[in-house]
Amino acid sequence: MISTPDTASTASDGDLPTRTYGPPATVVVGTLVVALIFLVVLEFLVIISFIGQRLWRHPEMMHDLVFTLPLIVWAAMAALVTVVCLRVITSWLQIHETGFELRSLFRRTRAARWDEVGTVIAVRDIDRGYTPAEMLDASETAYDGVYVMDRSGRRILAVSSRFFGSRAQEMALQRAREAGVGIEHIDAITPVELRRQVPQAMSFVDRHPNLLLVALLAFYLGHNLLTFIVWGL
Known part of the structure; x- marks a missing residue:
């Protein structure tokens, strides 16, 4: 881990x-x-199984739980994906001199004043290995993450350059600096080291992205296998 002191923005x-x-x-x-x-x-x-066999006409559809299960799982996944999609694309973050506020559909509003903030941790590079995200070109001014923590060490807000841009990160740092909030700059760190130093900075998905991919792969393989067994082709 390489850490540098905070300096005023130009x-x-x-x-x-x-x-x-x-x-x-x-x-x-x-x-x-x-x-x-x-x-x-x-x-x-x-x-293709549902449409090709015109299963909406099948007498067991919506009457037999096992026969209807593949459709129920697909509908549940469709609802979940829709919620996540709307949550992402409707997000907006407002940063001002007294505090900040994060809103979006299907998300509890997060708002706080700068005097409620304990510290801000700005991490330039989180070394996750050679993942697709790591191979994308990022702005030289962007941080992998800017984490706003309360006085008890819990994360209030994470300002990602990928979701809000580097200007949002710079604004968060500038407003925190103007409010007298301590800022810790970290040039390079691994997820394990960051979790050890600031346990609640990263979410579960941030800490275990590969585990999420494995879970998604297992779900889709299982769902397609279930569909093949119950409905056939």
């Missing part, structure tokens, strides 16, 4: 106006593409 308030930050167009498009993959591409067997 940007002025004119360069960083108080405003609302939302996900960039690339995130919106990417989210919609991923949702399409989850609902259509990975569920292709379910869809």
Whole structure:
């Protein structure tokens, strides 16, 4: 872990106006593409079985639990993907001199004043290995994560450059600095070291992205296998 002291930003308030930050167009498009993959591409067997056999006419559909189970699971996944998609693309973060507020559909509003914040941790590089996210070109001014922690060490807000952009991160740091909040800059650290130093900075998904991918793969393999056994092709 390489840590450097906080230094004042060279940007002025004119360069960083108080405003609302939302996900960039690339995130919106990417989210919609991923949702399409989850609902259509990975569920292709379910869809062609349902449509090809016209199962909505089958007498056991909606009357027999086992026969209807593949459709129930697909509907549940469709609802979950829709909720996650709307939660991401409708997110907006407002940062001002007295505090900040994060809102979106299907999310509990997070709002706090700067005098409630204990510290802000700005991590330039979280070394997760050679993942697709790591191989993407990132702005030299962006941090992997800016974590706003309360006085008891719990995370209030995580400002991601991928979801809100580097300007939102710079604004959060500048407003925290103006409010007298302590800022710790970390140049490079591994997820394990970050978890050891600040246990609640990263979410479970942040700490275990590969585990999430394995769980998703197992779910889709299981669902397609269930569909093949119950409905056939």
